[in-house]
Amino acid sequence: MDALAVGLDDGYAVTKVALATGQLFAVPSRGRIGSAKITAVNQNDTGIAEYMSGDEHIAVGVDDFDATGFDDYPLSAVNRAIVQHALLAAGLSGRSIHAxxxxxxxxxxxxDGQRRDALIASKTKSLLAPVQPLDGRPPVSIACHDVIPEALAAWYDHVIIEDGTEWVRLDESAVEAPLAIVDIGGRTTDFVVVADEKLWHQSSGSITCGLLDLRGSVAEAICAVHDLDSLSDAGVDQALTENTIRLFGKDHDVTAIVSKARQQIVLRIEQETRRRLGRGAELERVLFVGGGSVVLADAIRHWFPNQAIAPHPAFANARGMLKYLRYVGLPSE
Structure with a gap:
């Protein structure tokens, strides 16, 4: 069976998969070294899967997961297991892919614009290492893997046009126009400015600030107020989506806590965005992408008169990675 082209955005918070069929898949980037040690009652699905990568046993989908917000996460066995989990969720069991x-x-x-070749090579090699599901499913084999800058992937998504056939083409007017991408992700917020197929490094780069910081701030504040040692990920989810948290059998309003944490994160990202882009007067557009562009949509809505949020912004990088692969051609091993 021929290798399948796949866009794979293996983020620190969520791992996204884009297929040439137009299908999009996402799984939380939650896993840890070791067995899950959880048994389902009445044979219900726990939502947890376990994998081996080399000598490492990894559980994916667990609540007590290892933090992903460290520099070497993209090179780790946990990352490889979460990627395998996402590819299996996309229905690719037994397939060979080009990612x-x-x-x-x-x-x-x-x-200064020079590539970090050693790190890029390590990331490329890491995902080629085999990962074996322990539930008997045939694994997805990554036969070939290429790595590109994440926010630049969203630029490819913007300028490469798919017309429903096997062919893709560049939108020449979009390529020539100066465009800024602001990618608000899990651990980082990335910036790229591209004009006439040239990346302007003076305005491009990253800061370590994203949705994981928001989650951490909310959890820390709730724990301080209610004298808790820790708060589960499900609890943080409830706080962020419902502005309430259920503790000791009672619901507690955490609107003020969530609002303050959001304001702090938004202010930091806005200050860095202004520092890099100024008022954006000479840019054709400032395009916001990433999962943070969804969560913080109301707060970032009026930063620039020429801004827009990409369609399905959380998947802009994954789509762009797939389009890059289809436009440039399948990379060599």
Whole structure:
């Protein structure tokens, strides 16, 4: 069976998969070294899967997951297991794939525009290592893997046009126009400015600030107010989506806590965006992408008169990685 082209955005918070069929899949980037040690009652599905990568046993989908917000996460066995989990969720069991994934802009390039070749090579090699599901399903084999800058992937998504056939083409007017991408992700917020197929490094780069910081701030504040040692990920989800948290059998309003944490994250991202882009007067458009562009949509809505949020912004990088693969051609091993 021929290798399948796949866009693979293996983010610190969520791992996204884009297929040439137009299908999009996402799984939380939650896993840890070791067995889950959880048994379903009445044979119900726990939602947890376990994998082996080399000598490492990894459980994916667990609540007590290892933090992903560290520099070497893209090179780790946990990352490989979560990627395998996402590919299986996309229905690719037993398939061989050609994948394109990414690194944050500041981890792909030095500040002078030189590529970080050693790190790129390590990331490329890491995902080629086999991962075996322990539930008997045939694994997805990554036969070939290429790595590009994450926010630049969203630029490819913007300028490469698919017309429903096997062919893709560049939108020449979009390529020539100066465009800024602001990618608000899990651990990082990335910036790229591209004009006439040239990346302007002075305005491009990354800061370590994203949705994981928001989640951490909310959890820390709730724990402080209610004298808790820790708060589950499900509890943080409830706080962020419902502005309430159920503790000791009672619901507690956490609107003020969530609002303050959001304001702090938004202010930091806005200040860095202004520093890099100024007022954006000479840009044709400022395009917001990433999962943070969804969660913080109301707060970022009026930063620039010429801004827009990409369609399905959380998947812009994964779509762009797939389009890059289809436009440039399948990379060599």
């Amino acid at each position: 394109v994934s990414g690194l944050p802009v500041a981890r792909f390039y030095h500040s």
